[in-house]
Amino acid sequence: MPALEDALISGYEITPMPHVAQQIIKMISDPDTTAAKLQDVISADQALSTKILKMANSPFYGIPRAIRTLSSAIMILGYKTIRNLVFADAMKSMNKRFGLTEIMMWEHSLGASIASLLIAKEIRFPDPEEAFLAGLLHDIGKQIMNNYDSQKYMQVMERTYNEDVTYYFAEKEIFGFSHPEAGAHVVKKWKLSEELEKAIRYHHDGFQVLIKDNPFYLGKLPIIVNLADLICIKSGIGRKNKYPELNISESEAAALLRITEGTISGLTDKIQKNFESEKDNFNY
């Protein structure tokens, strides 16, 4: 698929992931990494250290006492949460520009990450931090495509607003490939987990295909992200408009996760509240 590869190489090269973030991601998957080593790398980047401390102290993490040092942030929150905060920061700096479109994309990522974590906790998914990361990265393909050719991506967005077609459809027509495909490639390049790659690739309706082709596939991550996305779409999180008529309890994701209407409305309220209060903490 030359169009996809071309876009990925250019879109990615224009704005690669910051060096410190790359180092940290590598370290976290290495079993020999210690908290002290991690602290050394993060503290070499003063701006990143300050941001991590600010995010770690946000009410979202519910730590009763103030976290004042990087070493206690690592100890209290754990490697995976620190990795997620580094990703949240890196995602912003990987935009070629940061205008209205990019702000909306960023808010949608943040909303979906909060939503994915809260859904994961609700259904007792064993790795809620992985769900947070999946939500954060689910639409990274859009970001890469927008970096590659923002004029063309503007056309995609206009088509979705004016003709009521999905992003997937408009992207296929205009770029020849879609954001879940582009995103999955990037996640693979970063050597993140295969489950995460699947979550990005199948976060729209692809998860039904995934289950149909692999009846024994039990991974819930793509479904969690799909549901998180639906809640953000309905609530207008990082979107131009709200979509109040969307009946999430009738979605396939809700059925597969066995989530009832009452739970969905409770989750939606919680997600909206957390998103509103966290927007500024993550928006340094």
Ligand SMILES: [Fe+2]
């Ligand atoms: Fe998407």
Ligand SMILES: [Fe+2]
């Ligand atoms: Fe999305």
